[in-house]
Amino acid sequence: MIMVDMLSAILVSGIVLGSGYALMASGLSLVWTTLGIFNFAHGVLMTLGAYVAWTISSGGGLGLGLAAGVAVTVAALIGAGILIERVVVRPFYDHRDILLITVMTTLAAMIFLQNGIQLIWGARLKQLAPIVPGTVQLWRTTISAQETLMIVLAPIVLAALWLFLSRSRIGRGIKAVGQNADAARLIGIDVSRLFIITFALSALLAGLTGVLLGSVRLLTPEFGSEPLVKALIIVIFGGLGSLGGTIAAAYLLGIIEATLTFFIGIYWTPSMIFLLLIVVLLFRPQGLLGKVVR
Amino acid sequence: MDALHNGKTWLIALLVITGLLVPIFVEDTYLRHLFIIAFVYGMVAASWDLTLGYAGIFNFAHIAFFGVGIYATGLTAKVLGVDPWMAMLIGGLAASAAAAIVALPIVRLKGVYVILVTFAFSQLVLQVVISQSSITGGTQGLVRVPTIWLPGYNFLRDYKLGYYYVAFGLLVATTVCLRCLVRSDFGLSIKALRDSEDYGVSRGIPIARQRLKALVASAFFTGMAGGFYVLYLRVASPEIFDFSTASLVLSMVLVGGTSSIYGPVFAALVLTFMSEGLANIDNFAEGRFMIVAVTMVVVLLFFPKGLASMLPNGFGEKTPEILLHRKRRIAGSTDHAE
């Protein structure tokens, strides 16, 4: 009996973690596969999403309710994504070392936004009201309804993303640009427009993660840092380049993390995960599930 | 060429003498403090240049190595009661050891993995420091670290004169060592690998070993700097691992120009004073880092060789390769246009 309880606790919390990670990492992975850059501002976009939603919807802010909060957050995040692409990524497209340079410029964007958030909203802790209140029993484990919402919403959002990329004209264009931007240009694809769309979409995913996690965790300006690092680990695990690999790795990491936390405690878990990462890289440099990078 | 070389030697001698004379004219304790902090950042930035600039390793764990130095020194001095001077050396060695651990998986990997692993490592160190709060003080920080001593001299009652000279001495020693390193055969070989991996390998340069050495050496200097930093401040805080610290030092490397060693040292001096000056404006702690961020982007956009390249004497070398503006993949097909 106790064994089953334990298994249930590990699995459920692993899937909750994995859902958040999958939403977060898919946005990062989308930008990587399409533009070949890593957006280190991805985490702070998540923070921004949560703060904007808080300001619009919460009693401590404007108190306009959930719907308004979501609407404004969507608009703000699309705007922020486009702005980042325009200001710190676009000028370097022709650069030979675009990867290294954009790591530095998106890092700068992250520092800028994170301190900007602190300047505007202050350091005081905030929390979003849960979208759905109450608790839910899953198998043998009780979790909040908000976490259940994440478990349900993540696969839906990711499936929608997958459908968009594989079925829609723009989505297919985004995939084509990622595989061969020059060939894409010659069949009439406006590559720079798709870059912007990709960035906006990725920012939107980060913001959504922020809104969902913002009622489970406390909001600080560094709210997005830890998820960003987890997302980085996931894309290494998943092998760079495929959305499917990234999503699988996200859930895998969630479950590994829950298992480790259960057995060795929250303090040593990050070190163990890092150790695991090093071992994986030593034996499979292309990632656990990945193919060789371009 | 000889005249130029001589000019440079004289200029360096002049700068060293100026550095030695500064405390005579600057008696204000706070200004001396800024100089000391600037010297520490100078060491960190210059040693980062060895891996990021010369070796072309996308190493973003440098600040973590600095932090390892800080905590290794602080803890051995405070908890184990090791002599502080010795603890400083231990700080450098611990940072080197950490670098060796990181180097293990990354020396053979492609750039993007190097970036990811080094970032992940930085966060790991932070997590360990925070989680082992019974030893490290956790988020509260490490306090009451013993400080350096000399027989018959009191470092705490000399208006920071002693600390100034120790920091300056360390900076000069670090700079000299780094310059010697990059001009040695070893330095040439890591540059060769950076500019053309295939060529370097074909000439028999052991790529993994050279990169490992570069990381270990660079970490040693930043670890020593961290050791001095904690002995001077007598406290350590996990805030040092923030992305903000990393971007501040990175901006020094970029502003100074990569592959020059001297550039980052001077940039550290200038930017520390600027950034501390801004920090003194009320309620502008955040604004200072926002300005640092803007500076980074502006430098990368308009001065890819660093602001130092604007100076007439050209302290930097001729080609700071990693940031030179080179066009890539202009077209899917090429005409082999020569």
Add this chain to the structure above:
Amino acid sequence: MSNNQNALQIVDLRAGYDASDVLHGMNLYVGANERVGLFGPNGHGKTTLLNTISHVIKPRAGRVCFMGEAIDGLAPQKIVARGLVHVPQANRLFPDMQIMETLELSAFTPRARAEMKANLDYVLELFPRLAERRRQQCKTLSGGERQMLSIGVGLMCAPRMLMLDEPTLGLSPKLKDELAEAIAEISSRGIPLLLVEQDIAFILSLVDRMYLVDHGEISREINRSAEVDHQEIMDMYFGSGAHDHG
């Protein structure tokens, strides 16, 4: 010679990479329904010329007119939308996409989408081999299949003129014949061609007129009616000592 009826008209076109100029003032035209060849050694600017026309690289000076309208300031996608389609040399295409996916995607501009069904049928009829391998990924295709797909992709863009860059690069004589037939068939539908080639026999079998390119300039124009013979071109081009280079 030139008039507004020409499909493509290029006047004093200059372009290059970084500090060096590759094209030093190119002048040429392609008439309506005409098949024109560009011949010359590697590295003399043929591919750069096509890249400049399709605006993958920006011209430094000069004019490019397509169907009587200037296009030298237009972005690549706008040029494709107008129907001037460039099939690049050794196109890797989209490695992880299947043949059918690639072809459908290539009808990207609104005009091409309107004609997608008809063009798809035409491509599959022209290259039955693509129809057999419709679920195969581009990266697994052989050189010949990839070349066919590249041309197919070009046709899916609903071209009003095609520019082909070395379609026979690295192909066997048998495949070259097949491709020559297909290209002749495409042009018989009234699509003007600008064909870059190194294989003189292949080019002579297809074109009405030919330009020789030398160090980024047109060094000579040859009318096919003049019946210039193969060896004569080689001699003219490389000098009579050409054989010594082996």
